[in-house]
Amino acid sequence: MHHRLNATLIIALLCGILAVAMLLGVVIGEAAIPFPRAMAIIGSTFLPIVPDWSTSEESIILLIRLPRVILAALVGAALAICGAVLQSLFRNPMADPFLLGISNGAALGASLVLVTGVSFGAGLLGVPLAAFAFGLLTIYLVYELARVGNRVPVTTLLLCGIAVAAFMSAGTSFLLFISGENLHQIVFWLLGGISGRGWEYVFLLFPFVAGGSILFLSLARPLNALMFGEEPAQYLGIDVERLKKVVLVAVSFVTGAAVSVSGIIGFVGLITPHMVRLWIGPDHRTLLPVSLLLGAILLVLADLASRVILAPNELPIGIITALCGAPFFAYLLRRRGKEA
Amino acid sequence: MNLLESSGVDFSYGRKTVLRGIDLECRQGEVLGILGQNGSGKTTLLRVLAGYLKPDRGRVMYKGRDISTLDAMELARTRAVVGQSAGVQFDFPVAEYVMLGRTPYLSRFGRETAHDFSVVEQALEYTDTPHLQDRPVSNLSGGELQRVIIARALAQEPEILMLDEPTSHLDVRHQLEIMELLGELSSRMAVIAIVHDLNLAARYCGRVALLHKGSLHSCGPPRNVLSPDAIRDVFTVCACKAENTGLKGDLFSFSLPAPDSARKEVKVHVITGGGYGRAVLHSLAGRGYETSAGILNEGDMDLETARSLGLRVISAPPFSRIGEKERPLLEDVCEGADAIVVVAMPVGEGNIENIRIARDLMVRVPVILYAPDCTFSGLDYTEGKAGNIYSDLREGGRLACSLEEIFEILAQIGDRKKI
Numbered sequence: 001m002h003h004r005l006n007a008t009l010i011i012a013l014l015c016g017i018l019a020v021a022m023l024l025g026v027v028i029g030e031a032a033i034p035f036p037r038a039m040a041i042i043g044s045t046f047l048p049i050v051p052d053w054s055t056s057e058e059s060i061i062l063l064i065r066l067p068r069v070i071l072a073a074l075v076g077a078a079l080a081i082c083g084a085v086l087q088s089l090f091r092n093p094m095a096d097p098f099l100l101g102i103s104n105g106a107a108l109g110a111s112l113v114l115v116t117g118v119s120f121g122a123g124l125l126g127v128p129l130a131a132f133a134f135g136l137l138t139i140y141l142v143y144e145l146a147r148v149g150n151r152v153p154v155t156t157l158l159l160c161g162i163a164v165a166a167f168m169s170a171g172t173s174f175l176l177f178i179s180g181e182n183l184h185q186i187v188f189w190l191l192g193g194i195s196g197r198g199w200e201y202v203f204l205l206f207p208f209v210a211g212g213s214i215l216f217l218s219l220a221r222p223l224n225a226l227m228f229g230e231e232p233a234q235y236l237g238i239d240v241e242r243l244k245k246v247v248l249v250a251v252s253f254v255t256g257a258a259v260s261v262s263g264i265i266g267f268v269g270l271i272t273p274h275m276v277r278l279w280i281g282p283d284h285r286t287l288l289p290v291s292l293l294l295g296a297i298l299l300v301l302a303d304l305a306s307r308v309i310l311a312p313n314e315l316p317i318g319i320i321t322a323l324c325g326a327p328f329f330a331y332l333l334r335r336r337g338k339e340a
Numbered sequence: 341m342n343l344l345e346s347s348g349v350d351f352s353y354g355r356k357t358v359l360r361g362i363d364l365e366c367r368q369g370e371v372l373g374i375l376g377q378n379g380s381g382k383t384t385l386l387r388v389l390a391g392y393l394k395p396d397r398g399r400v401m402y403k404g405r406d407i408s409t410l411d412a413m414e415l416a417r418t419r420a421v422v423g424q425s426a427g428v429q430f431d432f433p434v435a436e437y438v439m440l441g442r443t444p445y446l447s448r449f450g451r452e453t454a455h456d457f458s459v460v461e462q463a464l465e466y467t468d469t470p471h472l473q474d475r476p477v478s479n480l481s482g483g484e485l486q487r488v489i490i491a492r493a494l495a496q497e498p499e500i501l502m503l504d505e506p507t508s509h510l511d512v513r514h515q516l517e518i519m520e521l522l523g524e525l526s527s528r529m530a531v532i533a534i535v536h537d538l539n540l541a542a543r544y545c546g547r548v549a550l551l552h553k554g555s556l557h558s559c560g561p562p563r564n565v566l567s568p569d570a571i572r573d574v575f576t577v578c579a580c581k582a583e584n585t586g587l588k589g590d591l592f593s594f595s596l597p598a599p600d601s602a603r604k605e606v607k608v609h610v611i612t613g614g615g616y617g618r619a620v621l622h623s624l625a626g627r628g629y630e631t632s633a634g635i636l637n638e639g640d641m642d643l644e645t646a647r648s649l650g651l652r653v654i655s656a657p658p659f660s661r662i663g664e665k666e667r668p669l670l671e672d673v674c675e676g677a678d679a680i681v682v683v684a685m686p687v688g689e690g691n692i693e694n695i696r697i698a699r700d701l702m703v704r705v706p707v708i709l710y711a712p713d714c715t716f717s718g719l720d721y722t723e724g725k726a727g728n729i730y731s732d733l734r735e736g737g738r739l740a741c742s743l744e745e746i747f748e749i750l751a752q753i754g755d756r757k758k759i
Contacts, residue, residue, distance in 0.1 A: 218448040225440050227430055232423055234392055236496070237416030237444035282430045 007286035014293035018073065021300045025069035028304060030312050031060050042066070067199045071261065072303040072317075073296040074202065075194065076268055078209045078258040080295020082251045083269030084276070084288055085216050088223045089247050090154050096270035097255040099158065100248075101165030105138025106131035106259040108168045111175040111186050127189070128204065128260035135256035138164055143248060152244055192265035192318025194303060201261045212254035213292060219247065220284035227282060265318045267325030268295055268302075274332055342367055343530040344389065344419075344500050348398030351381075351388055358384045360555045361398070366500070366530040371522050373541040373562070374534045376551030377575055382534045383424075383504055385551065389532065390421045390502050402500065416444035419500040420493035422486075424508065434480070434488050435473040438463055441495025463494035467521065483514035490521065501525060503533040507540060519544040538579075542566050542589035550574055562589055568650060572597070578626050581648045595626030606630070606754045609674050611694045612683035615641035620683055620710060623743050625649040629750065632673055635666045635694055662693045670694070674701050679753050681746060682733060684711035686719050687726035695729045699736070707737030708749050714741040 027038045033053075040049050041061045051058070082097040089095075098104075109130035112118075118126075142164045146157040172190075179186055194201075222243055225233040230240045255269075272295045273287065280286050299317070302324070306315040342365040351359040358381045366372045376382050387393045389400055391407045400407045402418050410418070420441070441463065442456045464470045467487040472480065480488060486506060493501055506522070507515040519540050522531050526546070535541040541548050542562040550557040550565055552574045558565045571579040571592070582591045608624055610617055610633045617633070621642065624631040634654025636643040646653045654669050656662050674680055674697065682698050685691075698707055709730070720727040740746045 221440075221443060221446065221448070224432075224436075225443055227432070228440075229423075231387075231392060232421075234412065235390065235416060235419075235421040235423075236440060237413040239412045282432060283436060 007280065007283075007290070010280060010286070011289055011293065014290060014297065018293055018297050018300070021297050021304075022069050022073060025072065025300050025304050026061060026065045029060070029065055029307060031057070033057055033061065063198060064196075067202045068194055068197060068303070069300055070202050071194050071197050071205065072299045074205050074209045075258045075262045075265065076272075076295040076297070076299025076302075077292045078205070078212065078254050078295075079265065079269035079299075080272035080291045081213055081216055081288055082255050082258075083295075084273035084284075084291040085219070085223065085247055086251055086269075087273055088226060088284065089244060090158065091227070091229075092154070092158070093274065094270075096266075097251060097258075098264065098266070098269070100142045100161035100252075101138045101168055102135040102252060102255050103259055103264045104165040104168035104172065106135035106256065107190055107264060108171045108175070109134025110189050110260075110263070111172050111179070114182050114185050114189065115175050115179050125200070125204070128201070131260035132256045134168075135259055136252055138168055139248070139252040139256075151241055152248075188316060189263045190318075191316030192263035192321070193306075193314070193316045194262050195307075195314050197261060205257050205261050208254050208257035212250050215246075215250050217288055219243070220288055223284040223288075224282075263316075263318065265299070265321055267321045267329065268299055271325050271329050271332070272298060274329070278332065342401075344400070344402055344532070345404075346389060346395075346398065346400045349385075349388055349395045349400065350397040351384060351393060351395050353384075358554050359388065359395070362388075362556055364389070364549055364556070364559065366532055368499070368528070368530050369526055370546030371526045371531045371533060371544060373545030373548040374532065374551060375536075375538065375541055375548050375574075376557075380551045380574075381554040382551055386421070386502055386504055386532070386534060390419060391415050392421075413444045416496055418498060419502060420496040420498035422489050422493050422501070422503040422506060424504045429478050431476040431478055433473070434469065434475055434477055435460065435464075437477045437488060438473075438491045438495050441492040444496060459497060460491075460495050463491040466494055466525070467491040482509050483511070483517070486510060486514070486518060487521075490518075494525075498529060500530045500532065503531070505534050505536055508536060515540060538566060538571065538575075538594075539589070539591055542591070543587060544589070566590060566592070568592075568648075578649075580622060580625070580645070593622070595622065597626070597628055606679070606750060606757065607632070607677045608679050608681055608750065609633070609677040610646075610681045610683065611698055612636070612642045612681075613640055613685050613691055613694070615645075616685040617642045617683040618645050619743060620681060620746065621645050621649060621651065623747075624681075625651060627747070632677070634673070635662045635670050635691075637662075637690075659690075661690045667693060667697060670697050671701065674698070674705055677705060678757060679750060680705050680707045682707060682709050682737070684709065684716055684719055684730070686721060687729075688721040692722055692726055692729070695726065695733065699729050699732050702733065702736045706749075706753060707733055708740050708746055709733045709737050710740045710743075710746055712741065714739065 027035050037053055038061055041053060041058050043049055044051060079097050086095040086097060086099060087093055110127050113126045113130040142157065142160045143152065145160040146152050176183060176186055222238045225236045225238055234240050273291045276287055276291045276294060280290060302317050302320045306317045306320050309315055345365040347363050349359055349362040362385060374382050374385060384393065388395050407415060438460045439452060442452060442459065445456065446452065464473060467490050469487050469491055472484055472488060477485065477488060506518050510518065522533060523544055525531055535545065545562055547560055548562045548565050549559040550570060557574055558570060568579040568581060571577065576597065577594045578597050579592045579594050582593065585591045607630045610620055610631060612620065612633060613636055621631065621633060632652040633642065633646040635656050636653060637656050637660065638658040643653060643655060654666060654673060656666050680698050682695060687695060716730055738749055740749060
């Protein structure tokens with residue numbers, strides 16, 4: 001079947017583009033390090049290359065830019081694949097990873113730590129851990145509120161998500177109001193950013209993204225069946241309620257982990273799956289891996305832009321994604337409206 | 341052995357009881373039709389039989405095994421369900437869509453085997469859809485889509501196939517094609533289908549189950565189950581069975597019953613013959629007038645119509661002259677009627693007595709002479725005698741040139757009677 005071959009080609013192509021984007025992300029920056037030297041520094045980690053560079057150049061590349069670029073790729077991949085899976089699960093094109101209030105919960109958790117300065121003995125990782133915990137708590141609350149016996153009706157779930165998210169937002173707003181000198185920090189976190197995050201964040205996020213992605217890719221076939229409705233999927237042998245639970249829990253953990261390291265980066269999770277659907281169709285066996293790769297590419301590029309546009313200052317990456325994402329989303333909607 | 345059997349199935353949504361004590365069975369080699377009014381519980385029953393809803397009481401068995409002991413995958417390998425198809429709006433190629441039917445046979449990361457592809461190919465062939473396989477499902481016509489959905493169900497290699505109104509939204513040709521297809525499939529599996537069209541059910545279902553307010557009204561071959569009486573009970577419409585259609589099953593035409601019982605009190609006798617009174621008889625009976633007809637020779641088309649409507653009929657032997665023997669019977673019925681409707685029909689020596697009696701009774705019973713479009717030409721085969729009687733009837737009775745006019749006059753008669 002030739003469209004499956006096509007899919008393999010597309011995936012290979014995107015892997016190439018991602019590699020190039022990440023290289024650009026490592027090479028381009030405030031400190032001008034020539035391309036060959038940057039390559040040599042990266043190469044020296046696994047090849048015997050005699051250093052002809054300064055240690056500060058080496059730490060800029062290996063300890064600042066490389067983890068940051070990898071982190072951008074991981075966050076982008078996580079948000080995009082979670083968005084794709086949630087849109088299919090809810091059969092609602094407006095679904096994104098933050099739909100069920102996880103971002104609002106995470107924001108509240110992060111703000112609490114930033115305002116009170118209490119990090120529960122986790123040091124620098126106090127903010128991400130609190131964000132993670134509050135994100136999960138929120139989605140658990142939403143789930144329990146929406147549950148009717150053993151079933152979780154999708155509309156109720158979405159409405160409960162809105163209600164709980166509003167509550168969490170109010171909490172965050174209150175903290176912002178009383179935050180005083182911490183205001184800038186909180187706002188910066190809320191706007192989303194991955195500057196200054198080192199390897200520890202990469203190690204924190206990686207297992208979630210890897211595990212989640214493998215799980216989601218294994219669910220491609222059930223998700224395909226689910227496109228045509230919950231009842232027909234059930235008749236094809238899919239335990240729909242169990243699938244919902246598994247996906248919700250997995251999405252919560254992956255998104256929670258992503259939000260905790262990067263703050264709230266909007267639109268990547270919403271738009272990427274849309275672009276992919278319009279491009280290669282709705283088959284999850286290609287939709288999911290392609291969304292994952294495209295999300296990674298987009299966020300690596302957005303991160304690059306956030307460093308370059310106002311150099312030497314950095315823009316929060318959430319501003320870039322929203323500035324580019326919102327008009328593009330509107331364009332997609334208009335185009336689809338005209339086709340239909 | 342029955343492939344599917346349900347015993348004592350009760351089901352309710354909350355406090356609303358939807359199904360009560362349903363016992364059904366279905367074997368290979370038959371199409372079992374589930375019939376009933378909207379809201380009678382047909383779709384709920386299908387969902388229970390398919391294992392989507394759990395019955396409150398009673399159980400459903402596939403091949404002797406209680407389905408509550410089977411998991412979703414096992415169920416999906418035993419039965420396939422074609423639901424009421426809402427439109428599909430995804431650009432999913434037909435071949436991939438049908439391949440979804442293989443879901444219960446595939447492991448998570450497992451690739452489709454040659455066997456899976458050949459099952460899909462066969463399913464496409466059975467449903468006559470191989471030429472569609474590269475088209476997106478969002479791009480198919482209603483009839484094509486229904487076939488493709490059935491192909492997906494067949495790809496599950498089911499032993500029981502369940503369909504919820506497979507012919508709704510389809511034009512008449514596609515309806516017949518789908519029903520034929522179900523008949524063919526029934527040689528390999530048990531087929532259970534909710535059918536709305538009673539005539540399709542009568543023709544294509546080996547047995548039908550008539551569902552009425554959540555209970556089984558009756559179940560059996562359509563010839564036994566689908567009678568005008570049963571149809572009136574369950575669907576609250578008047579059904580008229582057409583005879584000698586040459587089709588495999590019975591053929592019914594339907595009409596709405598009288599909105600209230602007042603009309604029952606107006607008795608109408610119809611004098612007709614040769615099929616000229618078919619429309620009159622149908623609409624009178626359909627509107628609930630207590631109608632009788634005659635004198636009609638055995639074998640007359642109007643006699644068959646009257647009988648199929650369950651009307652009182654005065655008959656005479658075939659091809660005989662209506663005469664002294666039947667005259668008192670007719671006079672009797674006419675004197676008891678509130679109105680006599682005489683349908684303008686060709687009159688010869690054989691049936692002139694019919695309209696003569698009407699003329700004689702004209703003084704006592706109101707006569708309505710019904711002549712579509714008010715034409716009387718070419719009806720007299722008695723050298724003027726019949727023509728004279730028709731003239732007398734026009735003068736002494738009331739002329740109606742359409743069915744509506746008959747009902748206007750009858751309504752006036754009914755009003756007068758009430759006073």
